[in-house]
Amino acid sequence: MxxxxxxxxxxxxxxxxxxxxxxxxxxxxxxxxxxxxxxxxxKKPEPKPEEPPKPPPPPAPRPRRPEPAPEVAAAAPPPPASAPTPAPRPAALSTGLTLGNDGGGQGGGIAVGGLTRGPTTRGDEPAPSKQPIARREPVKPPPPPDEDPCTEAPTKPVPLVRTPDIEYTAQARADGVEGRLVLSVIISADGSVARVDVVSTVEAALDAAAVAAVKLWRFKPSTACGKPVTGGVFTLARRFELGD
CATH class of the missing domain: 1.10.287 (Helix Hairpins)
Structure with a gap:
Protein backbone atom coordinates (compact mmCIF):
# COMPACT_ATOMS: atom_id res chain seq x y z
CA MET A 1 0.00 0.00 0.00
CA LYS A 43 -1.92 18.53 -3.93
CA LYS A 44 -2.72 15.15 -2.60
CA PRO A 45 -6.32 14.03 -2.55
CA GLU A 46 -7.85 14.25 0.86
CA PRO A 47 -8.57 10.82 2.22
CA LYS A 48 -12.19 10.01 2.75
CA PRO A 49 -13.19 9.68 6.37
CA GLU A 50 -13.44 6.10 7.26
CA GLU A 51 -16.77 4.97 8.64
CA PRO A 52 -16.55 3.73 12.20
CA PRO A 53 -16.85 -0.01 12.37
CA LYS A 54 -20.24 -1.26 13.36
CA PRO A 55 -20.32 -2.86 16.79
CA PRO A 56 -20.70 -6.62 16.63
CA PRO A 57 -24.13 -7.94 17.57
CA PRO A 58 -24.41 -9.09 21.18
CA PRO A 59 -23.78 -12.82 21.56
CA ALA A 60 -26.81 -15.02 21.98
CA PRO A 61 -27.40 -16.13 25.60
CA ARG A 62 -26.07 -19.58 26.25
CA PRO A 63 -28.49 -22.19 27.57
CA ARG A 64 -28.15 -22.55 31.33
CA ARG A 65 -26.85 -25.90 32.32
CA PRO A 66 -28.63 -27.62 35.21
CA GLU A 67 -26.61 -27.41 38.38
CA PRO A 68 -25.44 -30.81 39.59
CA ALA A 69 -27.06 -32.08 42.77
CA PRO A 70 -24.86 -31.56 45.81
CA GLU A 71 -23.04 -34.67 46.73
CA VAL A 72 -23.98 -36.05 50.10
CA ALA A 73 -20.95 -36.73 52.13
CA ALA A 74 -20.83 -40.29 53.28
CA ALA A 75 -21.28 -40.67 56.99
CA ALA A 76 -17.99 -41.15 58.67
CA PRO A 77 -17.68 -44.52 60.40
CA PRO A 78 -17.94 -44.29 64.18
CA PRO A 79 -14.61 -44.22 65.93
CA PRO A 80 -13.57 -47.54 67.40
CA ALA A 81 -14.61 -47.94 70.96
CA SER A 82 -11.67 -47.56 73.23
CA ALA A 83 -10.98 -50.27 75.72
CA PRO A 84 -12.38 -49.41 79.17
CA THR A 85 -9.77 -48.24 81.59
CA PRO A 86 -9.51 -50.72 84.45
CA ALA A 87 -10.68 -49.24 87.70
CA PRO A 88 -7.99 -48.91 90.37
CA ARG A 89 -8.05 -51.57 92.98
CA PRO A 90 -9.27 -50.35 96.36
CA ALA A 91 -6.69 -50.10 99.07
CA ALA A 92 -6.71 -52.75 101.72
CA LEU A 93 -8.26 -51.68 105.00
CA SER A 94 -7.11 -52.75 108.40
CA THR A 95 -9.88 -52.26 110.97
CA GLY A 96 -8.10 -53.73 113.97
CA LEU A 97 -11.36 -54.92 115.58
CA THR A 98 -11.06 -57.22 118.59
CA LEU A 99 -13.87 -58.84 120.52
CA GLY A 100 -13.69 -59.93 124.11
CA ASN A 101 -16.00 -61.02 126.94
CA ASP A 102 -13.76 -60.09 129.86
CA GLY A 103 -15.05 -56.75 131.06
CA GLY A 104 -14.36 -57.00 134.79
CA GLY A 105 -17.94 -57.97 135.61
CA GLN A 106 -19.38 -55.03 133.64
CA GLY A 107 -20.28 -56.85 130.43
CA GLY A 108 -18.38 -57.50 127.24
CA GLY A 109 -17.08 -54.67 125.11
CA ILE A 110 -15.71 -54.08 121.60
CA ALA A 111 -12.37 -52.40 121.17
CA VAL A 112 -12.20 -50.56 117.84
CA GLY A 113 -8.73 -49.61 116.64
CA GLY A 114 -7.93 -46.81 114.25
CA LEU A 115 -8.59 -47.44 110.58
CA THR A 116 -5.45 -47.69 108.52
CA ARG A 117 -5.13 -47.79 104.75
CA GLY A 118 -2.52 -50.13 103.42
CA PRO A 119 -0.64 -49.71 100.17
CA THR A 120 -2.20 -51.00 97.01
CA THR A 121 -0.63 -53.90 95.17
CA ARG A 122 -0.08 -53.95 91.41
CA GLY A 123 1.39 -56.57 89.16
CA ASP A 124 3.67 -59.01 90.89
CA GLU A 125 4.16 -56.94 94.05
CA PRO A 126 3.64 -58.98 97.23
CA ALA A 127 0.35 -58.28 98.98
CA PRO A 128 0.65 -56.73 102.44
CA SER A 129 -0.05 -58.92 105.40
CA LYS A 130 -3.67 -58.80 106.49
CA GLN A 131 -4.79 -59.07 110.06
CA PRO A 132 -7.78 -61.30 110.79
CA ILE A 133 -10.97 -59.27 111.00
CA ALA A 134 -13.43 -60.32 113.63
CA ARG A 135 -17.01 -60.25 112.43
CA ARG A 136 -19.61 -58.74 114.67
CA GLU A 137 -22.73 -60.83 114.96
CA PRO A 138 -26.00 -58.92 114.63
CA VAL A 139 -27.82 -58.36 117.86
CA LYS A 140 -31.15 -60.18 117.86
CA PRO A 141 -34.08 -58.33 119.39
CA PRO A 142 -35.52 -59.94 122.49
CA PRO A 143 -38.48 -62.21 121.81
CA PRO A 144 -41.90 -60.78 122.58
CA PRO A 145 -43.43 -61.89 125.84
CA ASP A 146 -45.27 -65.16 125.45
CA GLU A 147 -49.01 -64.83 125.45
CA ASP A 148 -50.94 -67.24 127.52
CA PRO A 149 -52.08 -69.95 125.07
CA CYS A 150 -55.74 -70.82 125.14
CA THR A 151 -56.14 -74.35 126.33
CA GLU A 152 -59.95 -74.30 126.23
CA ALA A 153 -61.58 -76.71 123.79
CA PRO A 154 -63.59 -74.92 121.10
CA THR A 155 -67.37 -75.14 121.25
CA LYS A 156 -69.52 -76.76 118.59
CA PRO A 157 -70.94 -74.54 115.87
CA VAL A 158 -74.69 -74.06 115.90
CA PRO A 159 -76.79 -73.59 112.71
CA LEU A 160 -78.72 -70.32 112.68
CA VAL A 161 -80.18 -70.27 109.14
CA ARG A 162 -81.19 -73.58 107.51
CA THR A 163 -82.44 -72.28 104.19
CA PRO A 164 -82.68 -73.61 101.59
CA ASP A 165 -83.63 -76.99 102.97
CA ILE A 166 -82.28 -80.28 101.65
CA GLU A 167 -84.91 -81.67 99.27
CA TYR A 168 -85.49 -85.06 97.67
CA THR A 169 -84.81 -84.56 93.97
CA ALA A 170 -87.45 -85.67 91.47
CA GLN A 171 -84.97 -87.87 89.57
CA ALA A 172 -83.85 -89.64 92.75
CA ARG A 173 -87.49 -90.17 93.74
CA ALA A 174 -88.34 -91.49 90.24
CA ASP A 175 -85.33 -93.84 90.39
CA GLY A 176 -86.38 -95.04 93.83
CA VAL A 177 -83.15 -93.92 95.48
CA GLU A 178 -83.06 -94.28 99.26
CA GLY A 179 -80.30 -94.01 101.84
CA ARG A 180 -78.65 -92.02 104.60
CA LEU A 181 -76.54 -88.95 103.69
CA VAL A 182 -73.87 -87.72 106.14
CA LEU A 183 -72.11 -84.37 105.58
CA SER A 184 -69.19 -82.82 107.50
CA VAL A 185 -69.50 -79.01 107.45
CA ILE A 186 -66.45 -76.83 108.31
CA ILE A 187 -67.43 -73.39 109.72
CA SER A 188 -65.35 -70.19 109.47
CA ALA A 189 -64.90 -67.66 112.28
CA ASP A 190 -67.56 -65.38 110.70
CA GLY A 191 -70.18 -68.15 110.66
CA SER A 192 -70.07 -68.92 106.92
CA VAL A 193 -69.53 -72.40 105.49
CA ALA A 194 -65.91 -72.91 104.49
CA ARG A 195 -66.13 -76.48 103.17
CA VAL A 196 -68.57 -79.39 102.92
CA ASP A 197 -67.32 -82.99 102.79
CA VAL A 198 -69.54 -85.98 101.94
CA VAL A 199 -68.97 -88.68 104.57
CA SER A 200 -71.76 -91.08 103.52
CA THR A 201 -73.18 -90.86 100.01
CA VAL A 202 -76.59 -91.84 98.64
CA GLU A 203 -76.56 -90.82 94.95
CA ALA A 204 -74.25 -88.40 93.11
CA ALA A 205 -76.95 -85.95 91.95
CA LEU A 206 -78.72 -86.06 95.33
CA ASP A 207 -75.40 -85.53 97.15
CA ALA A 208 -74.54 -82.51 94.99
CA ALA A 209 -77.95 -80.90 95.60
CA ALA A 210 -77.57 -81.36 99.36
CA VAL A 211 -74.03 -79.87 99.39
CA ALA A 212 -75.16 -76.81 97.37
CA ALA A 213 -78.00 -76.17 99.81
CA VAL A 214 -75.86 -76.50 102.97
CA LYS A 215 -73.22 -74.05 101.64
CA LEU A 216 -75.84 -71.27 101.92
CA TRP A 217 -76.54 -71.89 105.61
CA ARG A 218 -75.30 -69.61 108.41
CA PHE A 219 -73.84 -70.81 111.73
CA LYS A 220 -72.80 -69.52 115.09
CA PRO A 221 -69.05 -70.20 114.91
CA SER A 222 -67.05 -72.16 117.43
CA THR A 223 -65.50 -70.14 120.25
CA ALA A 224 -62.43 -70.68 122.41
CA CYS A 225 -61.58 -68.46 125.38
CA GLY A 226 -64.41 -66.16 124.35
CA LYS A 227 -63.14 -65.65 120.77
CA PRO A 228 -64.62 -67.07 117.53
CA VAL A 229 -62.32 -69.53 115.80
CA THR A 230 -62.25 -71.15 112.39
CA GLY A 231 -62.42 -74.88 112.02
CA GLY A 232 -65.53 -75.81 113.93
CA VAL A 233 -67.11 -79.00 112.53
CA PHE A 234 -70.85 -79.55 112.25
CA THR A 235 -72.01 -83.05 111.27
CA LEU A 236 -75.27 -83.25 109.32
CA ALA A 237 -77.11 -86.56 108.76
CA ARG A 238 -80.25 -86.96 106.64
CA ARG A 239 -82.18 -90.13 105.63
CA PHE A 240 -83.97 -90.19 102.31
CA GLU A 241 -86.97 -92.55 102.01
CA LEU A 242 -89.70 -92.71 99.38
CA GLY A 243 -92.40 -92.42 102.04
CA ASP A 244 -91.28 -88.88 102.94
Whole structure:
Protein backbone atom coordinates (compact mmCIF):
# COMPACT_ATOMS: atom_id res chain seq x y z
CA MET A 1 0.00 0.00 0.00
CA UNK A 2 2.84 2.40 0.72
CA UNK A 3 4.60 1.65 -2.63
CA UNK A 4 1.59 2.75 -4.75
CA UNK A 5 1.40 6.40 -3.46
CA UNK A 6 5.19 6.62 -3.82
CA UNK A 7 4.94 5.47 -7.44
CA UNK A 8 2.19 8.00 -8.15
CA UNK A 9 4.23 10.76 -6.54
CA UNK A 10 7.29 9.91 -8.68
CA UNK A 11 5.13 9.84 -11.79
CA UNK A 12 3.65 13.22 -10.93
CA UNK A 13 7.08 14.69 -10.32
CA UNK A 14 8.34 13.32 -13.63
CA UNK A 15 5.34 14.77 -15.36
CA UNK A 16 5.92 18.09 -13.71
CA UNK A 17 9.54 18.13 -14.74
CA UNK A 18 8.53 17.36 -18.34
CA UNK A 19 5.99 20.16 -18.32
CA UNK A 20 8.49 22.61 -16.90
CA UNK A 21 10.97 21.60 -19.54
CA UNK A 22 8.34 21.98 -22.23
CA UNK A 23 7.09 25.31 -20.89
CA UNK A 24 10.58 26.68 -20.75
CA UNK A 25 10.53 26.66 -24.51
CA UNK A 26 6.98 28.07 -24.89
CA UNK A 27 5.96 31.67 -24.35
CA UNK A 28 5.79 33.21 -20.96
CA UNK A 29 1.99 33.07 -20.83
CA UNK A 30 2.15 29.38 -20.69
CA UNK A 31 4.45 29.40 -17.67
CA UNK A 32 1.74 30.56 -15.31
CA UNK A 33 -0.50 27.77 -16.49
CA UNK A 34 2.28 25.24 -16.11
CA UNK A 35 3.05 26.44 -12.60
CA UNK A 36 -0.63 26.26 -11.73
CA UNK A 37 -0.80 22.75 -13.12
CA UNK A 38 2.31 21.72 -11.18
CA UNK A 39 0.91 23.20 -7.96
CA UNK A 40 -2.41 21.49 -8.55
CA UNK A 41 -0.67 18.21 -9.22
CA UNK A 42 1.26 18.45 -6.02
CA LYS A 43 -1.92 18.53 -3.93
CA LYS A 44 -2.72 15.15 -2.60
CA PRO A 45 -6.32 14.03 -2.55
CA GLU A 46 -7.85 14.25 0.86
CA PRO A 47 -8.57 10.82 2.22
CA LYS A 48 -12.19 10.01 2.75
CA PRO A 49 -13.19 9.68 6.37
CA GLU A 50 -13.44 6.10 7.26
CA GLU A 51 -16.77 4.97 8.64
CA PRO A 52 -16.55 3.73 12.20
CA PRO A 53 -16.85 -0.01 12.37
CA LYS A 54 -20.24 -1.26 13.36
CA PRO A 55 -20.32 -2.86 16.79
CA PRO A 56 -20.70 -6.62 16.63
CA PRO A 57 -24.13 -7.94 17.57
CA PRO A 58 -24.41 -9.09 21.18
CA PRO A 59 -23.78 -12.82 21.56
CA ALA A 60 -26.81 -15.02 21.98
CA PRO A 61 -27.40 -16.13 25.60
CA ARG A 62 -26.07 -19.58 26.25
CA PRO A 63 -28.49 -22.19 27.57
CA ARG A 64 -28.15 -22.55 31.33
CA ARG A 65 -26.85 -25.90 32.32
CA PRO A 66 -28.63 -27.62 35.21
CA GLU A 67 -26.61 -27.41 38.38
CA PRO A 68 -25.44 -30.81 39.59
CA ALA A 69 -27.06 -32.08 42.77
CA PRO A 70 -24.86 -31.56 45.81
CA GLU A 71 -23.04 -34.67 46.73
CA VAL A 72 -23.98 -36.05 50.10
CA ALA A 73 -20.95 -36.73 52.13
CA ALA A 74 -20.83 -40.29 53.28
CA ALA A 75 -21.28 -40.67 56.99
CA ALA A 76 -17.99 -41.15 58.67
CA PRO A 77 -17.68 -44.52 60.40
CA PRO A 78 -17.94 -44.29 64.18
CA PRO A 79 -14.61 -44.22 65.93
CA PRO A 80 -13.57 -47.54 67.40
CA ALA A 81 -14.61 -47.94 70.96
CA SER A 82 -11.67 -47.56 73.23
CA ALA A 83 -10.98 -50.27 75.72
CA PRO A 84 -12.38 -49.41 79.17
CA THR A 85 -9.77 -48.24 81.59
CA PRO A 86 -9.51 -50.72 84.45
CA ALA A 87 -10.68 -49.24 87.70
CA PRO A 88 -7.99 -48.91 90.37
CA ARG A 89 -8.05 -51.57 92.98
CA PRO A 90 -9.27 -50.35 96.36
CA ALA A 91 -6.69 -50.10 99.07
CA ALA A 92 -6.71 -52.75 101.72
CA LEU A 93 -8.26 -51.68 105.00
CA SER A 94 -7.11 -52.75 108.40
CA THR A 95 -9.88 -52.26 110.97
CA GLY A 96 -8.10 -53.73 113.97
CA LEU A 97 -11.36 -54.92 115.58
CA THR A 98 -11.06 -57.22 118.59
CA LEU A 99 -13.87 -58.84 120.52
CA GLY A 100 -13.69 -59.93 124.11
CA ASN A 101 -16.00 -61.02 126.94
CA ASP A 102 -13.76 -60.09 129.86
CA GLY A 103 -15.05 -56.75 131.06
CA GLY A 104 -14.36 -57.00 134.79
CA GLY A 105 -17.94 -57.97 135.61
CA GLN A 106 -19.38 -55.03 133.64
CA GLY A 107 -20.28 -56.85 130.43
CA GLY A 108 -18.38 -57.50 127.24
CA GLY A 109 -17.08 -54.67 125.11
CA ILE A 110 -15.71 -54.08 121.60
CA ALA A 111 -12.37 -52.40 121.17
CA VAL A 112 -12.20 -50.56 117.84
CA GLY A 113 -8.73 -49.61 116.64
CA GLY A 114 -7.93 -46.81 114.25
CA LEU A 115 -8.59 -47.44 110.58
CA THR A 116 -5.45 -47.69 108.52
CA ARG A 117 -5.13 -47.79 104.75
CA GLY A 118 -2.52 -50.13 103.42
CA PRO A 119 -0.64 -49.71 100.17
CA THR A 120 -2.20 -51.00 97.01
CA THR A 121 -0.63 -53.90 95.17
CA ARG A 122 -0.08 -53.95 91.41
CA GLY A 123 1.39 -56.57 89.16
CA ASP A 124 3.67 -59.01 90.89
CA GLU A 125 4.16 -56.94 94.05
CA PRO A 126 3.64 -58.98 97.23
CA ALA A 127 0.35 -58.28 98.98
CA PRO A 128 0.65 -56.73 102.44
CA SER A 129 -0.05 -58.92 105.40
CA LYS A 130 -3.67 -58.80 106.49
CA GLN A 131 -4.79 -59.07 110.06
CA PRO A 132 -7.78 -61.30 110.79
CA ILE A 133 -10.97 -59.27 111.00
CA ALA A 134 -13.43 -60.32 113.63
CA ARG A 135 -17.01 -60.25 112.43
CA ARG A 136 -19.61 -58.74 114.67
CA GLU A 137 -22.73 -60.83 114.96
CA PRO A 138 -26.00 -58.92 114.63
CA VAL A 139 -27.82 -58.36 117.86
CA LYS A 140 -31.15 -60.18 117.86
CA PRO A 141 -34.08 -58.33 119.39
CA PRO A 142 -35.52 -59.94 122.49
CA PRO A 143 -38.48 -62.21 121.81
CA PRO A 144 -41.90 -60.78 122.58
CA PRO A 145 -43.43 -61.89 125.84
CA ASP A 146 -45.27 -65.16 125.45
CA GLU A 147 -49.01 -64.83 125.45
CA ASP A 148 -50.94 -67.24 127.52
CA PRO A 149 -52.08 -69.95 125.07
CA CYS A 150 -55.74 -70.82 125.14
CA THR A 151 -56.14 -74.35 126.33
CA GLU A 152 -59.95 -74.30 126.23
CA ALA A 153 -61.58 -76.71 123.79
CA PRO A 154 -63.59 -74.92 121.10
CA THR A 155 -67.37 -75.14 121.25
CA LYS A 156 -69.52 -76.76 118.59
CA PRO A 157 -70.94 -74.54 115.87
CA VAL A 158 -74.69 -74.06 115.90
CA PRO A 159 -76.79 -73.59 112.71
CA LEU A 160 -78.72 -70.32 112.68
CA VAL A 161 -80.18 -70.27 109.14
CA ARG A 162 -81.19 -73.58 107.51
CA THR A 163 -82.44 -72.28 104.19
CA PRO A 164 -82.68 -73.61 101.59
CA ASP A 165 -83.63 -76.99 102.97
CA ILE A 166 -82.28 -80.28 101.65
CA GLU A 167 -84.91 -81.67 99.27
CA TYR A 168 -85.49 -85.06 97.67
CA THR A 169 -84.81 -84.56 93.97
CA ALA A 170 -87.45 -85.67 91.47
CA GLN A 171 -84.97 -87.87 89.57
CA ALA A 172 -83.85 -89.64 92.75
CA ARG A 173 -87.49 -90.17 93.74
CA ALA A 174 -88.34 -91.49 90.24
CA ASP A 175 -85.33 -93.84 90.39
CA GLY A 176 -86.38 -95.04 93.83
CA VAL A 177 -83.15 -93.92 95.48
CA GLU A 178 -83.06 -94.28 99.26
CA GLY A 179 -80.30 -94.01 101.84
CA ARG A 180 -78.65 -92.02 104.60
CA LEU A 181 -76.54 -88.95 103.69
CA VAL A 182 -73.87 -87.72 106.14
CA LEU A 183 -72.11 -84.37 105.58
CA SER A 184 -69.19 -82.82 107.50
CA VAL A 185 -69.50 -79.01 107.45
CA ILE A 186 -66.45 -76.83 108.31
CA ILE A 187 -67.43 -73.39 109.72
CA SER A 188 -65.35 -70.19 109.47
CA ALA A 189 -64.90 -67.66 112.28
CA ASP A 190 -67.56 -65.38 110.70
CA GLY A 191 -70.18 -68.15 110.66
CA SER A 192 -70.07 -68.92 106.92
CA VAL A 193 -69.53 -72.40 105.49
CA ALA A 194 -65.91 -72.91 104.49
CA ARG A 195 -66.13 -76.48 103.17
CA VAL A 196 -68.57 -79.39 102.92
CA ASP A 197 -67.32 -82.99 102.79
CA VAL A 198 -69.54 -85.98 101.94
CA VAL A 199 -68.97 -88.68 104.57
CA SER A 200 -71.76 -91.08 103.52
CA THR A 201 -73.18 -90.86 100.01
CA VAL A 202 -76.59 -91.84 98.64
CA GLU A 203 -76.56 -90.82 94.95
CA ALA A 204 -74.25 -88.40 93.11
CA ALA A 205 -76.95 -85.95 91.95
CA LEU A 206 -78.72 -86.06 95.33
CA ASP A 207 -75.40 -85.53 97.15
CA ALA A 208 -74.54 -82.51 94.99
CA ALA A 209 -77.95 -80.90 95.60
CA ALA A 210 -77.57 -81.36 99.36
CA VAL A 211 -74.03 -79.87 99.39
CA ALA A 212 -75.16 -76.81 97.37
CA ALA A 213 -78.00 -76.17 99.81
CA VAL A 214 -75.86 -76.50 102.97
CA LYS A 215 -73.22 -74.05 101.64
CA LEU A 216 -75.84 -71.27 101.92
CA TRP A 217 -76.54 -71.89 105.61
CA ARG A 218 -75.30 -69.61 108.41
CA PHE A 219 -73.84 -70.81 111.73
CA LYS A 220 -72.80 -69.52 115.09
CA PRO A 221 -69.05 -70.20 114.91
CA SER A 222 -67.05 -72.16 117.43
CA THR A 223 -65.50 -70.14 120.25
CA ALA A 224 -62.43 -70.68 122.41
CA CYS A 225 -61.58 -68.46 125.38
CA GLY A 226 -64.41 -66.16 124.35
CA LYS A 227 -63.14 -65.65 120.77
CA PRO A 228 -64.62 -67.07 117.53
CA VAL A 229 -62.32 -69.53 115.80
CA THR A 230 -62.25 -71.15 112.39
CA GLY A 231 -62.42 -74.88 112.02
CA GLY A 232 -65.53 -75.81 113.93
CA VAL A 233 -67.11 -79.00 112.53
CA PHE A 234 -70.85 -79.55 112.25
CA THR A 235 -72.01 -83.05 111.27
CA LEU A 236 -75.27 -83.25 109.32
CA ALA A 237 -77.11 -86.56 108.76
CA ARG A 238 -80.25 -86.96 106.64
CA ARG A 239 -82.18 -90.13 105.63
CA PHE A 240 -83.97 -90.19 102.31
CA GLU A 241 -86.97 -92.55 102.01
CA LEU A 242 -89.70 -92.71 99.38
CA GLY A 243 -92.40 -92.42 102.04
CA ASP A 244 -91.28 -88.88 102.94
Missing amino acids: RGKPLFISLALHALAVALIFWLSRTPTQHRAIAVAVVEGAK
